[in-house]
Amino acid sequence: MDAGEKEYLYWLCHITPLGAVSIRKLYEYFGSFREIWRADEKTLEALDWLGEKKRLRLLSDRKRLEETRREYEALSGKGIRFVTFWEEEYPKRLCSLPDRPPGLFVKGSLPEDGRPSAAIVGARGCTEYGRQTAEAFAGELAERGVQIISGLAEGIDAAAHRGALLHGGRTFGVLGCGVNICYPAVNFSLYEEMAEKGGVFSEFLPGTSPFRGNFPLRNRLISGLADAVIIIEAREKSGSLITADLALEQGKEVFAVPGRVSDPLSAGTNRLLQSGAAAALTPSDILDFLGIKYVKKLTLHKKSEKRLAKKENLVYSCLDLQPKHLDTIMQECGLGIGECMECLLELELSGLAVEIGNQYYCRKL
Secondary structure, three states: OOHHHHHHHHHHHOOOOOHHHHHHHHHHHHOOHHHHHHOOHHHHHOOOOOOHHHHHHHHHHHHHHHHHHHHHHHOHHHOOEEEEOOOOOOOHHHOOOOOOOOEEEEEEOOOOOOOOEEEEEEOOOOOHHHHHHHHHHHHHHHHOOOEEEEOOOOOHHHHHHHHHHHOOOOEEEEOOOOOOOOOOHHHHHHHHHHHHHOEEEEOOOOOOOOOOOHHHHHHHHHHHOOOEEEEEOOOOOOHHHHHHHHHHHOOOEEEEOOOOOOOHHHHHHHHHHHOOOEEOOOHHHHHHHHOOOOOOOOOOOOOOOOOOOHHHHHHHHHOOOOOEEHHHHHHHHOOOHHHHHHHHHHHHHOOOEEEEEOOEEEEOO
8 A cells, every 4th residue: 555545544544433344345435545535525425324424524524634644744753653454564363353443553563473372361450369370371472482462451461461571572562542652651661662572553543542432442453363362360340351252253262260269350250261261270271272382381389499498488388379468477477577577588589479569478470
C-alpha cells in the first residue's frame, strides 16, 4: 500500500462511527481509500448498509483530510508506525477475525507469524504467588522461543512481560488506548523496554484515552495473536474470562492455572477448569501443546535447603507461597525480631524469599 493510500486510511480511522467492519466493506466496494474520500452523497446513499450517521460523518469529515495528513506525517517523529492489513508485516493470525483492525499503530515490532506465541493474562490485583507463577511461566516459554502476548496491565500481565524479558525473550503488549499512552503509568519503564526489545501496539488512534469499552476490543487481539491462552488468577467475573471466551470463539486452546477453592482470585480459573479448560500445572503443559521439546522443570525450592544455616533454615521452613507478616513468622520460629529479620535478609539475598511490602514475606519460586 502506497503512502497516499495510508494517509486516506488514517483519515478514515478518525470517523469513529465506522469501525473495522464498515471500513473493510467500504474498501471492498470502492477499491481504494482515496475513492472512499472522493465519494459523493448520492453514491454513499446507495449503500443501504452504511446508515445515515456514518454517511453524514464521511461527508462532513472530508474537510479534515489535510489536518489528519499532518498528524500522519508526524507519527514517525514520535516513533510510531502505522501498519495496515494490506502489508506483509501485519500479523497473519489476525486475518481470520471478522472485525480485524484495518491498521495497527506500533512502537517497536509486531509478533512474527512463523514463531509460536502464548497469551498470559489474569488479575490486576494478583497475589505474590500469581505474580511469580506468571513470571516463571513466561520466562520458561520465552526461553524456548515462544512469543509472550499480554495487555501491559498491572498484576499478571506485567509479570508475564517481565518474565519474558528477564529470560531474553520477546514480548508484546496490546493496548486499550493510544500507543503513545502508557496505561497504567506505573508500567512506564516496562513499556519502554518492551518497545525496544519487543513491541507495543494498538488499533486505536494515538492519543485515545483508555476508555472502559476499549478493553474487550483489545482482548480479542490478545487471544487472536496467541496459539494458546493461559489464565492465571481471575475472579468469577473478570476481563480475563472475556479473553478466554474470545479465545474459545476463535478456536484457540485455553489453559488455566488452578488455585485454592477458597480464594476469590481463583474462582474464575477454577470455573474455567470445571468447564473444560486445560490445566496448566507447569510450562511443559503449554510447550507440549505447542509441540516444543521441554527439558527443564519448574520446581520450588525445598524447605530443607542444605546450604542454609540452621536459623535461616528455621525461618525458611515457616515461609509459604502465601505472604506472612513478620510477627507471624517470629511467633512460628521463636526468634527475636533482630535475628528473624537478619535471616529474612539472607534468604532474600539468596533468592529464596521476597518481601511483598509492609513486612510481609513469602517463598520465591
